[in-house]
Amino acid sequence: MPFFPRSASAERQAENSSSGAARRIRKTGVVAAAAAVVMALSACGGGGSAQSDDGPVELRFSWWGGDKRAQLTQEAIKKFEAENPNIKIKPEFGDWSGYWDKLATQVAANDAPDIIQMDEKYITEYSSRGALLDLSKYDIDTSKLDEAALNAGKSEDGLTGIAAGINAATILANPAVFEAAGVPLPDDSTWTWEDFGRIAAEITEKSPKGTYGAAAYGTDEASLGVWLRQDGKSLYTSDGKLGFEPADIAGWWANLKQLSENKAVPTASEVVEAEAAPLDQSGLATGKNALAFWWSNQAPALEKASGGDLKILRFPTKTGDAADAGLWYKASQFWSASSRTKHPEEVAKFINFLANDVKAGETLLADRGVYPNSEVRAAIEPKLTPADVKVVKFIDQIKDELGEAPAPPPKGAGSIQEIIKRYTSEVLFERLSPQEAGKKAHDEMKSAISS
Amino acid sequence: MSAISELSTLSRRKGKATAEEKKANGRDNKAAYIFLLPWLVGLVAITIGPMLMSLYLSFTDYNLLQPPEWTGLDNFTRMLTDARLHNSLGVTFTYVFIGVPLQLAVALLIALVLDKGLRGLPFYRSVFYLPSLLGGSVAVAILWKQIFGTTGLVNQVLAMFGIQGPGWISDPSTALGSIILLHVWTFGAPMIIFLAGLRQIPHMYYEAARVDGATTLQQFWRITMPMLSPIIFFNLVLQIIGSFQSFTQAFIVSGGNGGPSDSTMFFTLYLYQKGFGQFDMGYASAMAWFLLVIIGVFTAINFIASKYWVFYDD
Numbered sequence: 001m002p003f004f005p006r007s008a009s010a011e012r013q014a015e016n017s018s019s020g021a022a023r024r025i026r027k028t029g030v031v032a033a034a035a036a037v038v039m040a041l042s043a044c045g046g047g048g049s050a051q052s053d054d055g056p057v058e059l060r061f062s063w064w065g066g067d068k069r070a071q072l073t074q075e076a077i078k079k080f081e082a083e084n085p086n087i088k089i090k091p092e093f094g095d096w097s098g099y100w101d102k103l104a105t106q107v108a109a110n111d112a113p114d115i116i117q118m119d120e121k122y123i124t125e126y127s128s129r130g131a132l133l134d135l136s137k138y139d140i141d142t143s144k145l146d147e148a149a150l151n152a153g154k155s156e157d158g159l160t161g162i163a164a165g166i167n168a169a170t171i172l173a174n175p176a177v178f179e180a181a182g183v184p185l186p187d188d189s190t191w192t193w194e195d196f197g198r199i200a201a202e203i204t205e206k207s208p209k210g211t212y213g214a215a216a217y218g219t220d221e222a223s224l225g226v227w228l229r230q231d232g233k234s235l236y237t238s239d240g241k242l243g244f245e246p247a248d249i250a251g252w253w254a255n256l257k258q259l260s261e262n263k264a265v266p267t268a269s270e271v272v273e274a275e276a277a278p279l280d281q282s283g284l285a286t287g288k289n290a291l292a293f294w295w296s297n298q299a300p301a302l303e304k305a306s307g308g309d310l311k312i313l314r315f316p317t318k319t320g321d322a323a324d325a326g327l328w329y330k331a332s333q334f335w336s337a338s339s340r341t342k343h344p345e346e347v348a349k350f351i352n353f354l355a356n357d358v359k360a361g362e363t364l365l366a367d368r369g370v371y372p373n374s375e376v377r378a379a380i381e382p383k384l385t386p387a388d389v390k391v392v393k394f395i396d397q398i399k400d401e402l403g404e405a406p407a408p409p410p411k412g413a414g415s416i417q418e419i420i421k422r423y424t425s426e427v428l429f430e431r432l433s434p435q436e437a438g439k440k441a442h443d444e445m446k447s448a449i450s451s
Numbered sequence: 452m453s454a455i456s457e458l459s460t461l462s463r464r465k466g467k468a469t470a471e472e473k474k475a476n477g478r479d480n481k482a483a484y485i486f487l488l489p490w491l492v493g494l495v496a497i498t499i500g501p502m503l504m505s506l507y508l509s510f511t512d513y514n515l516l517q518p519p520e521w522t523g524l525d526n527f528t529r530m531l532t533d534a535r536l537h538n539s540l541g542v543t544f545t546y547v548f549i550g551v552p553l554q555l556a557v558a559l560l561i562a563l564v565l566d567k568g569l570r571g572l573p574f575y576r577s578v579f580y581l582p583s584l585l586g587g588s589v590a591v592a593i594l595w596k597q598i599f600g601t602t603g604l605v606n607q608v609l610a611m612f613g614i615q616g617p618g619w620i621s622d623p624s625t626a627l628g629s630i631i632l633l634h635v636w637t638f639g640a641p642m643i644i645f646l647a648g649l650r651q652i653p654h655m656y657y658e659a660a661r662v663d664g665a666t667t668l669q670q671f672w673r674i675t676m677p678m679l680s681p682i683i684f685f686n687l688v689l690q691i692i693g694s695f696q697s698f699t700q701a702f703i704v705s706g707g708n709g710g711p712s713d714s715t716m717f718f719t720l721y722l723y724q725k726g727f728g729q730f731d732m733g734y735a736s737a738m739a740w741f742l743l744v745i746i747g748v749f750t751a752i753n754f755i756a757s758k759y760w761v762f763y764d765d
Contacts, residue, residue, distance in 0.1 A: 097706065097707060098707070100728065101707075101723075101727045101728060104515055104727050104728075104730060105515075105727055107515065107516055108515035108516065108732070125730065126516065129514060129516035129517050130516065130517070131516045210602075267601075267618070268621075268622070268711075269601050269617060269618025269621040269622050269711075270601055270618065270621070272618070272621035272622075272710060272711045273600060273601055273618060273621045275706065275710075276706035412729075414728070414729070414730075415728065415729050418708060418724075418728070421708065421710070422708070422710065422712060422713060425623070425710060425711045425712045426712050429622070429623055429711065429712060431623065431712060448729070
């Protein structure tokens with residue numbers, strides 16, 4: 001052991017001064033390594049897609065929906081790509097539940113898909129904040145589109161959505177469950193809410209345990225909208241406010257509570273569990289419910305999942321007259337585009353294909369509702385499956401019974417469904433009375449759409 | 452220690468050497484920083500940058516689609532009157548203050564059993580650790596949902612005894628309990644740490660105690676607990692911090708809505724809903740900083756309290 005140990009740095013110093021060249025080399029090495037690292041990092045960050053004008057353009061297209069829709073839509077994409085070899089469409093799809101969180105994040109991160117399947121609940125939210133492209137400035141033919149459907153996509157921000165289909169709120173019935181219980185199917189042109197409750201309770205009683213006459217309503221705004229319209233009210237007013245009072249929604253929940261007490265609908269726990277189930281595993285598709293609340297365009301997919309025959313019914317009324325059902329034609333969903341897309345021309349071309357091309361119609365059929373383009377609708381009629389035909393017939397059938405078109409959902413309407421669901425379970429679990437729930441939900445909805 | 456101080460006095464005596472040394476040190480540091488750069492860039496870009504950004508956003512009204520607007524303390528004052536936020540705090544506190552002690556108790560118990568020198572210890576250690584690896588995952592949360600569903604495994608077993616079980620995760624009175632149980636089940640990580648801690652307690656203490664006629668229980672309270680207290684403290688701090696931030700289980704089990712009736716609406720879940728579901732990212736950012744303060748306060752309390760119960764051997 002040395003008596004005075006030399007410090008490490010002193011040792012290094014000696015070494016350094018003895019070989020300056022080596023030091024220089026080492027230094028260059030360090031700088032080079034650092035430069036390499038920085039370059040590698042910046043290469044990761046930059047996603048600049050340098051594309052020449054005639055090179056292939058890639059567009060991202062996102063939608064929500066089940067397996068059947070994914071299959072049909074991808075087929076339509078293939079047909080489009082075959083005609084337009086320079087445009088590639090990259091599909092992104094998933095369930096409704098995760099769709100909106102994902103879209104909000106993508107838009108915020110400036111990474112929105114080029115083509116977006118949009119819902120009426122969110123279209124004002126996105127278009128009023130400048131996230132959607134005004135499609136009227138591009139080459140999309142709207143002359144053949146149903147006027148009401150076309151207008152649904154228009155606002156002060158321009159034409160930000162082209163209706164993909166027309167649908168209506170319906171009640172779907174599973175005749176097999178009716179038959180097993182020995183209960184006749186109702187006449188949907190005269191039935192009342194009382195009939196609905198009575199029939200559903202009877203089916204529950206005469207069916208095996210775990211099967212119920214009807215699915216509970218109260219998991220979205222469609223059934224509430226119908227109920228309010230039958231009372232001469234509405235979900236929203238044209239100036240973007242709520243079109244009903246706490247007492248109106250309380251009455252709706254009181255009726256649901258009555259249904260629940262009569263065991264016409266599943267237990268509160270089962271209702272909560274059913275909310276999370278995808279369409280293919282819903283009570284109607286699995287034969288656990290005889291009646292359920294769905295949009296008309298969902299009938300074919302449900303029929304496929306149930307493996308049997310389904311019947312489309314009108315909503316019950318309070319008067320027993322189908323003319324008072326208060327139904328309306330809804331744009332099932334919209335084709336929208338991101339305002340930040342780099343290729344608006346190609347996007348418009350694709351949307352035009354989806355909306356107006358018979359080839360697209362022949363593939364998509366009625367999955368997103370009845371085609372708004374009258375020419376396509378006529379051309380694809382022979383190709384429709386029996387399930388699709390039922391939907392088209394139903395839409396046709398209710399034409400003369402429709403009420404006034406409802407006001408478009410205002411900004412913030414995307415949160416309404418969640419509020420309805422939450423208070424529905426508060427009522428079903430008897431944690432709140434329908435009156436209390438009505439008041440609280442009304443307050444919350446009011447602040448959701450006014451902020 | 453002494454060698455280093457000796458060195459520094461030695462070098463301080465040589466004035467000229469000090470200056471050169473500094474230079475050399477500077478060079479050394481530069482090289483170190485250059486090599487640290489990839490990590491540093493990550494830290495700044497992925498952690499510190501977004502954190503500062505969210506601090507700024509917490510004072511703004513930001514809807515994700517348009518530029519943020521400065522609103523001062525507005526978000527924080529709104530939090531005072533937000534009943535759903537208060538509910539979510541209640542849910543989170545219940546989860547933390549029931550889940551963490553329960554989980555640590557189970558972890559300690561299993562560790563004590565395993566420490567007795569079981570045959571095939573590595574095997575059991577792995578088996579018990581497994582849930583910790585899986586517990587936070589989406590797959591297990593989905594599995595949990597099935598097991599505790601109305602017609603799930605638990606109720607099928609109960610039905611054999613003629614008991615009609617509730618829909619554990621779909622009933623507001625039992626949903627949170629099911630998620631706490633999921634948390635307790637992931638006791639593996641603290642268990643491994645406890646096991647390591649138990650191994651470090653010198654055997655002679657127990658031998659001496661036995662010679663003096665101490666019972667097993669006395670040995671546990673007088674030797675094991677004090678000797679293990681730093682480990683317990685460590686686990687407690689980590690688990691509390693982690694539990695306040697837990698999100699995945701509640702998100703999956705409730706289908707993302709914190710239901711039924713907000714009974715599993717964790718603070719983090721509400722934050723997520725506000726930010727990404729309701730386009731209220733300014734408010735969500737304010738909530739995130741509030742959560743940071745809460746966690747900070749509880750960690751501080753933990754450290755202050757530790758002076759009274761944690762025993763350090765050396």
